[in-house]
Amino acid sequence: MALKDVWFSPAFGEAFPKGLFLLGEIAAVTEFSTDRNAPKRQKVDLDNEGNGTGKRLWKGTVTDPTAMGAKNASFDVVFVADVQPVPAVGEVVPGMTPIELEGLQVKPKVAGSGEYKSIGWNVRATGIKGDTSGAKQAPADPGAVRQAKAA
Template structure:
């Protein structure tokens, strides 16, 4: 079998020490689409599913992650804005786990030297350890699968 462009990866393989939500779930702006009357951009749609794209920035807790890899953006294709789990920690960052995580390697040539970089997309996000629980049965339900 030939390697497909985007391939499935386990959350714990990408974030072995955990991922922490930094900020909010935001729509991905479509910079190729026409501006609206108010000057804003429409929301980008996923090329594979046609669903609206959302994005989150997560902090990778792995001490071995390089400085360019500490904050990672993950896109989520979902009809409705995904709802992150409640933050039950005393810290400002919410621990999360991605469901249906995929990766796409590419060459980032924006710096002084080209480097291998990764684009991540997920089906949903949830509380760590709850990825195997059906969305409708999770306490943080109401997210992407609605």
């Protein structure tokens, strides 16, 4: 089937009408190595044939306030970005930060095993709205290297 590797791009408000909350921190996705003493290497967005963006992968766990049932309440979002995304606002309660994803993409997958299978979703994004880490725009503090614009 040709739709096997297709990512769909819904609008954030359609997919998550009440938004999302980031649980904890966003961390680098590391490659698996059978050598436990080998240094950890961060995964990049490339498949076995070399297709993809080549950008680094980051992962954060989020919760959806509109999800029905505990099974669907939280899931991981993979961020495809050169720089680790940083939420623009602070925590509303300890460990929970409201976020809005930019460049949202979803792909269906089979979840569960045996006779208890259901449809799940792979979710990825290019960043977080309002992020000033440099992932989507120049950093908030350009430093002394760049000259300020003349007024």
